[in-house]
Amino acid sequence: MRVAFAGTPEFAAVALEAILAAGFDVPLVLTQPDRPAGRGLALQPSPVKKLAEAHGLPVFQPLTLKDADAQARVAAAGADVMVVAAYGLILPQAVLDLPRLGCINIHASLLPRWRGAAPIHRAILAGDDETGVCIMQMEAGLDTGPVLARAALPIAGDDNASRLHDKLAALGARLAVETLGRLTAGPLPAEPQPEAGVTYAAKLAKSEAPLDFARPAADLQRQVRAFDPFPGSTAELAGAPLKVWGARDVEMAEAAIPGTVLSAGKDGILVACGEGGLLLTELQKPGGKRLPAEQFLAGFRIAAGDRFALPQA
Numbered sequence: 402m403r404v405a406f407a408g409t410p411e412f413a414a415v416a417l418e419a420i421l422a423a424g425f426d427v428p429l430v431l432t433q434p435d436r437p438a439g440r441g442l443a444l445q446p447s448p449v450k451k452l453a454e455a456h457g458l459p460v461f462q463p464l465t466l467k468d469a470d471a472q473a474r475v476a477a478a479g480a481d482v483m484v485v486a487a488y489g490l491i492l493p494q495a496v497l498d499l500p501r502l503g504c505i506n507i508h509a510s511l512l513p514r515w516r517g518a519a520p521i522h523r524a525i526l527a528g529d530d531e532t533g534v535c536i537m538q539m540e541a542g543l544d545t546g547p548v549l550a551r552a553a554l555p556i557a558g559d560d561n562a563s564r565l566h567d568k569l570a571a572l573g574a575r576l577a578v579e580t581l582g583r584l585t586a587g588p589l590p591a592e593p594q595p596e597a598g599v600t601y602a603a604k605l606a607k608s609e610a611p612l613d614f615a616r617p618a619a620d621l622q623r624q625v626r627a628f629d630p631f632p633g634s635t636a637e638l639a640g641a642p643l644k645v646w647g648a649r650d651v652e653m654a655e656a657a658i659p660g661t662v663l664s665a666g667k668d669g670i671l672v673a674c675g676e677g678g679l680l681l682t683e684l685q686k687p688g689g690k691r692l693p694a695e696q697f698l699a700g701f702r703i704a705a706g707d708r709f710a711l712p713q714a
Contacts, residue, residue, distance in 0.1 A: 402585050405480035405500065406449075407431035412570045413486035414448040416507055419574035420484065425581060427458055429478035433489050434462045466496050475499055482584060484577055485539060494541055502584055504539040506546070507573040509566075510602070511553055512537060513594040516544035517602040521569060522562050524602075525627035528619075531555050532565070534573040536580045538591050547591030550580045561629040610635045611712040614660040618650035618677035636672075636681075637710040638703065646691050647683030650674075660709040667695040670703055 404425045406417050409432050421427060430453040435444040446454075453460045459478075463471040472495055475483075482502040485492065497504050510520035511533045517523075524532040533553035540546040552572055556565060583589055610632045612621050625634045625648040633644045649669070657663060657673035664671045669680040684697045 402426070402481045402581065403428050403479060404581060405429045405431070405475065405478050405483040406453075406486075407483060407488040407490075407492070407504075408449045408486040409433040409447045409489050410487050411448045412509070412566060412573070413488070413507075414452045415570040416484065416486045416574040416577050417449055417452055419578050420581065421456055423578045423581070427453075427456075428480060429461055429475065430458050431461050431463070431466075431475070431488065431490075434464060463490070466490055467493050472496055472499070482581070484581070486573065486577075492539065497539055497541070502588060505549060505577075505580065506537045506539050506544070507577050508535045508537055508544055509533075509569045509573060511535065511551060512544060512548055513596075513599040515600055515602040518604040520602040521565050522602070522605055522627045523600075525556060525560065525562060525565065526623055528623055529556055532569070534569055534576050536576055545594060547593045549589045549591055550576055552576050559626075561626040563630050605632055607632045612636045612645060612679075612709075613712050614672055614679070614709055615675045615711055618674040618679040621674060621679050622648050622650040633685075638707060641701075642687060643701075644685040644691075645681050645683070646685060647681070647693075649680045649682060651678040651680050653678045658708070660711050662703055662705055662707040662709070664705050665694075665698060665703045665707075669694040670698070672709060 402425060404420060404427050406427055408417060430449060432447045432449040435446050438445040450460055461474055475496055476499050480500045482500045483504040485504055486507040492504060512535045515523050531553050533551060535548045536550040537546045537548050554568060554572060610628060612634050625645055628634045629646055636643050636645050659673055659675050661673045662670060663673055663678060669682040672679050672681060682694050683691055684694060685691045686701050
């Protein structure tokens with residue numbers, strides 16, 4: 402079976418690697434155009450492009466798939482099916498209809514929960530107990546297609562977005578290969594998504610990064626985990642914008658003004674919240690490195706009674 406592939410980031414590269422290892426013929430790889438990155442803003446290929454070129458696969462990087470020339474290039478690949486994973490371009494109906502078995506998407510959530518751009522982060526942020534991967538038959542709507550296969554996994558209490566991403570990338574790769582194996586016998590039964598339970602995972606914005614200590618500490622602990630590595634959670638103290646990379650929520654018998662530093666030592670910096678306290682365990686100052694709290698305090702003074710700024714409404 403000839404399997405075209407469309408994807409861009411590391412999540413997609415893991416799936417492409419598994420598809421190649423399983424022995425499927427990949428006649429074409431689509432990925433986003435090279436983007437400027439790093440201090441010099443030199444053009445950098447995507448993880449999928451790097452992997453495809455390492456395997457000698459044809460790579461196509463269109464700005465859009467809506468024009469006839471781009472669609473003709475995809476059609477010329479003669480794919481039986483296209484696997485799509487975090488590609489970043491909308492596939493028009495004309496492209497969805499090109500492969501004999503259509504296009505299938507590897508989506509990192511248990512659909513219909515968390516349709517959209519940031520399902521991994523939103524699942525952590527919402528405090529979900531589990532998430533997973535769905536293999537979906539693509540249609541014109543945003544992640545609305547019927548599900549061909551699904552697999553769940555628990556969200557651990559110490560999972561940040563990076564660790565959960567890696568778990569889901571591996572799970573998605575395995576599930577995609579299994580689904581392709583079943584597709585070799587022909588079209589698969591598909592489970593329509595229910596109308597109930599639909600949620601949308603909006604793309605993360607830097608404006609969401611500030612920690613609002615007026616909120617419950619448990620919410621902020623999830624935010625720190627969900628925003629690692631991007632965009633990172635921020636907290637301002639004495640005019641200095643700090644990044645918080647590690648935190649634990651702590652029950653407290655007595656309330657204090659939100660944002661107030663209650664203690665600062667080797668175990669962390671305890672900050673009063675709207676409910677409970679947040680123990681900051683890993684921080685970063687502007688221009689500095691991520692450091693455990695004890696090392697951070699050696700170069701940045703924080704003492705009980707100091708107060709973190711609350712975000713402006």
